[in-house]
Amino acid sequence: MKAVAVFPGSQQVKIIEQDVPRLTQPDQVALRLLDVGICGTDKEICSFEYGTPPSGDDHLVIGHESLAEIVQVGSAVERFEVGDLVVPSVRRPCPHPGCLACRSGHQDYCYTGEFTERGIKEAHGYMAEYVVDHERYMNVVPPDLRGIAVLAEPLTIAEKALEQIFWMMQNRPPWLDPQTPSHERGRGLSALVLGIGPVGLLGAMTLATAGFTTYVYSRELPPSPRIDLVNAIGATYVSSQTATFPDLAAQIGNIDLVYEAVGRSHFALQALRVLGTNGIFVLTGVPVLQDFVQSDPAHLMRTMVLKNQMLLGTVNAGPEAFAAALRDLAAFRRRWPAVVRTLIAGRYPPEQAPALILGRPAGIKSVITFDAPVAGQSSGPR
Numbered sequence: 001m002k003a004v005a006v007f008p009g010s011q012q013v014k015i016i017e018q019d020v021p022r023l024t025q026p027d028q029v030a031l032r033l034l035d036v037g038i039c040g041t042d043k044e045i046c047s048f049e050y051g052t053p054p055s056g057d058d059h060l061v062i063g064h065e066s067l068a069e070i071v072q073v074g075s076a077v078e079r080f081e082v083g084d085l086v087v088p089s090v091r092r093p094c095p096h097p098g099c100l101a102c103r104s105g106h107q108d109y110c111y112t113g114e115f116t117e118r119g120i121k122e123a124h125g126y127m128a129e130y131v132v133d134h135e136r137y138m139n140v141v142p143p144d145l146r147g148i149a150v151l152a153e154p155l156t157i158a159e160k161a162l163e164q165i166f167w168m169m170q171n172r173p174p175w176l177d178p179q180t181p182s183h184e185r186g187r188g189l190s191a192l193v194l195g196i197g198p199v200g201l202l203g204a205m206t207l208a209t210a211g212f213t214t215y216v217y218s219r220e221l222p223p224s225p226r227i228d229l230v231n232a233i234g235a236t237y238v239s240s241q242t243a244t245f246p247d248l249a250a251q252i253g254n255i256d257l258v259y260e261a262v263g264r265s266h267f268a269l270q271a272l273r274v275l276g277t278n279g280i281f282v283l284t285g286v287p288v289l290q291d292f293v294q295s296d297p298a299h300l301m302r303t304m305v306l307k308n309q310m311l312l313g314t315v316n317a318g319p320e321a322f323a324a325a326l327r328d329l330a331a332f333r334r335r336w337p338a339v340v341r342t343l344i345a346g347r348y349p350p351e352q353a354p355a356l357i358l359g360r361p362a363g364i365k366s367v368i369t370f371d372a373p374v375a376g377q378s379s380g381p382r
């Protein structure tokens with residue numbers, strides 16, 4: 001079978017032939033991959049800036065944003081049967097008995113850092129025709145989400161952040177009554193999304209769905225399909241080429257939430273300066289470590305204290321966030337059917353993966369498909 005792998009030693013990204021994996025434990029499922037999304041993390045791995053092969057291997061099979069069909073179940077599998085659709089989570093627990101996070105199934109909060117991540121860190125990923133995995137890491141996908149469920153994994157970034165934001169808001173009166181329905185939890189509050197890539201756009205859709213008055217700020221100027229998307233979901237786009245952060249703060253008023261999805265430290269620090277009273281600042285982007293900036297920490301510290309601000313870093317994600325992502329994908333499709341049809345820019349065969357990963361991203365999300373399209377059928381979004 002085919003897989004897409006990166007070889008850090010020889011600095012190559014290529015298609016490899018492998019044996020089809022077999023079940024070796026009763027709690028395992030065999031997956032036939034349908035769709036695998038490409039993202040910035042894959043680009044970093046294929047540029048040899050990030051990612052580690054499993055110990056003893058010279059290569060890493062990439063791919064962590066996936067949708068698969070179960071084709072075989074082990075004798076102890078309880079929740080799934082052949083034919084079910086699933087989105088696997090990415091991170092696997094560390095081996096330490098004392099890691100409270102991993103031992104309770106919350107490896108996204110692992111204390112030791114010795115977790116593995118499929119397709120990223122010391123474990124092969126999902127950009128392969130078949131994969132074997134354990135039942136407990138599978139998230140069930142309703143069949144009618146077949147066309148868009150590959151977006152669930154990148155959407156978990158926003159969902160996990162929102163889960164924590166609402167928990168904090170409910171504990172900071174007078175913001176939020178715990179009985180508030182989920183689509184009204186952001187009502188009366190403003191959210192500023194930094195960045196217009198897939199993470200930023202999915203974040204903006206999530207925040208708008210939760211009722212926030214949502215703004216998206218990035219360098220891009222119109223015309224742009226991404227800016228059209230921001231407008232189509234009822235959010236407001238502002239370009240950093242036409243407005244500064246203080247201009248933006250004057251336009252928005254109190255900025256209750258900043259959702260950072262760029263991974264540039266100077267941009268994030270400028271935004272932190274305009275965070276409002278009782279504001280929460282969520283960091284999701286991972287900057288390169290040489291990204292030095294001059295700063296004024298005393299000013300930032302003073303403002304954060306006097307305005308009760310909170311700074312939150314978050315890495316995806318646990319089962320609750322996957323369930324929320326699948327619920328929200330269905331909600332997005334009900335609310336903005338035309339927008340949702342544009343989220344997947346195209347589906348491509350695995351042979352095109354290296355060029356797509358290393359090239360300039362076209363559209364919002366490019367997807368590698370292992371599910372050969374029927375002759376005459378469009379390779380676009382389904």
Ligand SMILES: [Zn+2]
Pocket residue numbers: 038039040041042064065154
């Ligand atoms: Zn990703």
Ligand SMILES: [Zn+2]
Pocket residue numbers: 093094095096099101102103107109110111112113114115
């Ligand atoms: Zn751990």
